Amino acid sequence: MNFLPMAAFQFLFLLLTLLAVQLSEATRPSLFSSNFDLPGFNGTKWAVLVAGSNYYFNYRHQADVCHAYQILKRGGLKDENIIVFMYDDIANNTWNPRPGVIINSPNGLDVYAGVPKDYTGKDVTAANFYAVLLGNASSLTGGSGKVVASSPFDTIFVYYADHGGPGILGIPLPQVIYVEACESGSIFEGLISEDLNIYVTTASNAVESSWGTYCPNTTTPPPQEYNTCLGDLYSVSWMEDSDVEDLTTETLEEQYLKVKLRTLNNNTSEGSHVMQYGTQRISNETVSVYQGSCPLNATANPLQSFNSKGVVDQREVDLYSMWHTYNSSTGEPQQKEELLNKIKEITTHRTHVDSSINTINVKLLGDQHVLMRGVGKPLVDDWECLKSMVRTFETHCGSLTQYGMKHTRTFANMCNNGVSKDAMDEAAKATCSSYNMGQWDPAAVGYSA
Numbered sequence: 060m061n062f063l064p065m066a067a068f069q070f071l072f073l074l075l076t077l078l079a080v081q082l083s084e085a086t087r088p089s090l091f092s093s094n095f096d097l098p099g100f101n102g103t104k105w106a107v108l109v110a111g112s113n114y115y116f117n118y119r120h121q122a123d124v125c126h127a128y129q130i131l132k133r134g135g136l137k138d139e140n141i142i143v144f145m146y147d148d149i150a151n152n153t154w155n156p157r158p159g160v161i162i163n164s165p166n167g168l169d170v171y172a173g174v175p176k177d178y179t180g181k182d183v184t185a186a187n188f189y190a191v192l193l194g195n196a197s198s199l200t201g202g203s204g205k206v207v208a209s210s211p212f213d214t215i216f217v218y219y220a221d222h223g224g225p226g227i228l229g230i231p232l233p234q235v236i237y238v239e240a241c242e243s244g245s246i247f248e249g250l251i252s253e254d255l256n257i258y259v260t261t262a263s264n265a266v267e268s269s270w271g272t273y274c275p276n277t278t279t280p281p282p283q284e285y286n287t288c289l290g291d292l293y294s295v296s297w298m299e300d301s302d303v304e305d306l307t308t309e310t311l312e313e314q315y316l317k318v319k320l321r322t323l324n325n326n327t328s329e330g331s332h333v334m335q336y337g338t339q340r341i342s343n344e345t346v347s348v349y350q351g352s353c354p355l356n357a358t359a360n361p362l363q364s365f366n367s368k369g370v371v372d373q374r375e376v377d378l379y380s381m382w383h384t385y386n387s388s389t390g391e392p393q394q395k396e397e398l399l400n401k402i403k404e405i406t407t408h409r410t411h412v413d414s415s416i417n418t419i420n421v422k423l424l425g426d427q428h429v430l431m432r433g434v435g436k437p438l439v440d441d442w443e444c445l446k447s448m449v450r451t452f453e454t455h456c457g458s459l460t461q462y463g464m465k466h467t468r469t470f471a472n473m474c475n476n477g478v479s480k481d482a483m484d485e486a487a488k489a490t491c492s493s494y495n496m497g498q499w500d501p502a503a504v505g506y507s508a
Contacts (some may be wrong), residue, residue: 062152062334066153067334067380070265087182094352102210102212102213102214103140103209103210103212103213103214104131104134104135104136104140104213104214104216104348104349104350104351105129105136105140105141105142105207105209105213105215105216106127106131106136106140106141106142106215106216106217106218107140107142107188107191107192107207107215107216107217107218107219107286107351107390108122108124108127108131108142108143108144108145108217108218109144109145109183109188109217109218109219109221110123110124110127110144110145110146110220110221111144111183111219111220112146112147112220112221113148113183113462114148114377115148115149115152115154115155116287116376116377116380116381117288117376117461118149118153118155118161118288118289118380119163119271119273119287119288119289119290119291119294119376120145120220120221120291121145121146121147121149121161121221121487122149122161122162122163122170122289122290123218123220123290123294123295123298124143124144124145124174124218124220125145125163125170125171125174125293126163126167126170126290126294126295126298126305127218127294127298128141128143128170128173128174128175129170129173130298130301130302130350130351131216131350131351131505132173133175133351134158134347134350134351134352135351135352136350136351138175138276139205140204141175142175142177142178142191142203142205142207143175143176143177143178144177144178144179144183144187144188144191144389145178145179145183145459146179146180146183147176147179147180148180149161149489150171154286154287154384156282156284156285157169157284159171162281162289163273163295163298164273164287164289164290164295164299165273165279165280165282165289167289175203175205176203177202177203177205178191178201178202178203179202181201182201182202184200186198186200187200187201187202187238189200190206191205191206191207192206192207192215192217193206193207194206194207194208194209196198200363202378205216214235214348215235215349215350216235216237216349216350217236217237218236218237219234219236219237219238219394220291220294234259235257235258235259235311235341235349236257236259236260237259237260237261237294237297237403238259238260238261238262241317251336251337252462253337253338253339253413254338255337255338256338256341256487257337257341258311258335258336258337258338258339258341259335259336259337260297260315260318260329260333260334260336261324261333261334261335261336262292263293263331263332263333263334264331264332264334265438266468267331267332268331268373268374268465269291269292269293269329269331269373270291270293270322270324270329270331270371270372270373271288271290271291271292271370271371271372271373271376272289272290272291272292272295272368272369272371273288273289273295273369274287274288274289274369274370274371274376274379274380275287275288275370275379275380275383276369277368277370277371278368278369279368279369280369280472286380286383286384286387287376287380287383288371288376288379288380291331291373292321292322292324292331292368292370293318293322293331293333296317296318296321296322297314297318300314300317300318301314301346301350302354304346306345306347306350306351306352306353307345307347307484308345308348309345309346310342310343310346311341311342311343311345311346311349312342312343314346315333315335315342318333319332319333324368324370329370344417356413374461374462374465375462376405377405377461378402378405381398381401381402381405382402384407385398385399385402399433404498405460408457408460408499409462409463411456411457411494412456412457412459412460412462412463412466413463413466415452415456415487415490415491416452416463416466416469418490419452419483419486419487419490420469420473422486422489422490423473423478423482423483423486424472424476424478429483435438438468438471439471439474439475440474440475441474444474444480445467445470445471445474445508446481446508447480447483448471448473448474448478448480448483449470449506449507449508450466450469450485450501450506450508451480451483451487452470452483453485453501453506453507454487454490454501455484455487455490455491455492455502456487456490456491456494456496456498457491457494457496457497457499457501458500458501458504458505458507459498459505459507460499460507463507464507467507467508
């Protein structure tokens with residue numbers, strides 16, 4: 060698994076601040092003023108779609124982004140105004156049972172066809188994402204060169220699908236942002252102001268996982284030949300709603316409420332709490348302002364089910380899919396053995412990450428009173444400290460990986476309780492001195508923050 064290094068929330072918060080400044084300097088009129096609906100209005104709808112993960116058993120993230128593209132394209136957005144980030148290693152992967160095709164639901168059609176290949180492979184970076192949103196073409200490295208070249212009357216829709224953790228994402232006017240990631244609420248909670256002209260919804264609150272769906276051996280399985288999850292619960296909820304509703308009358312708030320109910324998964328323990336942040340009045344706008352006036356999808360199911368859906372914890376989907384592939388495989392014994400070895404390697408490293416962080420936490424904080432942040436407060440005050448803690452741990456103990464991102468709250472607690480970088484360095488070095496990082500060396504896969 061490759062990782063896309065990024066300075067966690069500090070990066071995103073700086074980005075949002077700069078966007079707000081740009082809007083202010085452009086004296087952008089409010090969407091809620093009468094000027095916005097004048098007959099001569101020529102604002103452009105922009106969209107930036109980001110699937111930050113790679114590797115076939117993360118199939119669902121790229122499937123989500125491809126489906127989002129199809130919604131926007133049907134809604135009238137032009138390819139020149141839709142910018143897509145995805146690794147693009149799924150459609151033609153040897154594991155894919157339908158070469159050249161990606162689906163996002165059990166009975167879904169191909170959503171891969173026609174998707175722009177703007178930033179793929181090594182060009183899916185936080186730096187390029189940053190440059191694209193700020194319209195800074197000179198800062199790009201690789202890719203199509205497309206950036207958001209917005210004017211004062213334009214709108215921007217950002218959709219991000221990947222792994223995450225407290226205060227961290229896997230990569231990544233008025234602006235609407237939809238974020239699919241574990242603990243995605245922690246990116247905004249207590250930090251995003253209500254006056255930035257930015258409205259955000261997230262798949263989960265600050266302390267819980269999000270969920271993959273349409274997974275093998277669940278109540279809503281994919282076609283039999285698929286051994287991986289096809290989508291994410293929050294993502295398919297908003298997209299399947301956009302497929303069947305009249306977006307010229309449905310408001311963002313109405314969509315949010317339906318997605319929130321569906322993502323709760325019938326109030327089971329296998330659901331998450333969809334959140335909204337930022338400029339709440341934007342939610343009164345119709346969805347079409349950001350996603351276009353999308354004709355109803357004749358092939359979509361007009362009756363969305365709010366019954367419990369079969370789901371798998373985002374952090375476990377890859378191993379879940381690998382085990383299903385291994386157990387159902389009738390292929391070459393050597394291929395099965397290689398997959399089993401991969402499963403063992405991943406499991407061993409995850410056990411190491413869990414135990415190492417627990418040991419380090421005890422060494423540094425022990426039984427002393429630990430200051431814990433309450434609901435609605437920022438994860439940490441010193442984001443540079445959090446970045447330093449993550450990097451110090453990974454330097455000695457190996458990459459957190461998508462699974463270990465759940466532990467960033469522990470590192471934040473260390474910062475909030477005055478643990479120094481030197482103390483962290485000493486504890487991590489002592490704990491992991493005998494561990495062979497191998498493929499998990501951050502020098503090879505990159506740092507998580």
